Amino acid sequence: MSMQQKLAILISLTAFSFRVSAQTEEFYTTDKISDKYAYVDVIKTYENVAAKGYKSVDLFQKLGNSSYTHCYFEKAAVWYGELFAMTSDLDPIYYYRYAESLRSLSQNDKADALIEKLKSKSNAMVKRKI
Numbered sequence: 001m002s003m004q005q006k007l008a009i010l011i012s013l014t015a016f017s018f019r020v021s022a023q024t025e026e027f028y029t030t031d032k033i034s035d036k037y038a039y040v041d042v043i044k045t046y047e048n049v050a051a052k053g054y055k056s057v058d059l060f061q062k063l064g065n066s067s068y069t070h071c072y073f074e075k076a077a078v079w080y081g082e083l084f085a086m087t088s089d090l091d092p093i094y095y096y097r098y099a100e101s102l103r104s105l106s107q108n109d110k111a112d113a114l115i116e117k118l119k120s121k122s123n124a125m126v127k128r129k130i
Contacts, residue, residue, distance in 0.1 A: 043067075050082075057086055061094070068097045073104035092118055 043066050046059060064079035080098035083090070095118040102111040 050079075055082070055086065057083065060086065064094070064097065064101075068101060073101040077101035077105055077107075088117070092122070095121075 060079050060083035067076035099111040099114045
């Protein structure tokens with residue numbers, strides 16, 4: 001190996017070691033900073049906002065989705081009910097999740113009606129595209 005090759009290898013190894021040490025240092029720095037911040041329960045905050053009378057499609061979507069994913073189907077049915085009271089122009093997933101939440105509460109007739117609305121909405125969209 002020539003002297004230039006050895007020098008090039010030494011420089012690249014030195015640069016690589018600086019990169020590795022910088023990444024490790026950042027990890028510990030961010031780890032220490034995160035201990036200072038308090039945990040905020042966003043869902044509780046949204047629920048408090050909704051309890052004060054604020055209504056929006058986005059708020060009810062977030063509350064319904066969170067409740068549904070945590071298997072709180074009774075809460076999910078309430079929030080999706082509020083959502084559908086505001087609008088019915090929603091993605092099919094909201095119809096499905098609301099229907100499943102209603103089924104878990106043994107409200108099968110409401111759930112079936114919701115699925116029928118979704119089917120008719122889907123058929124209308126298909127006809128419009130044709």
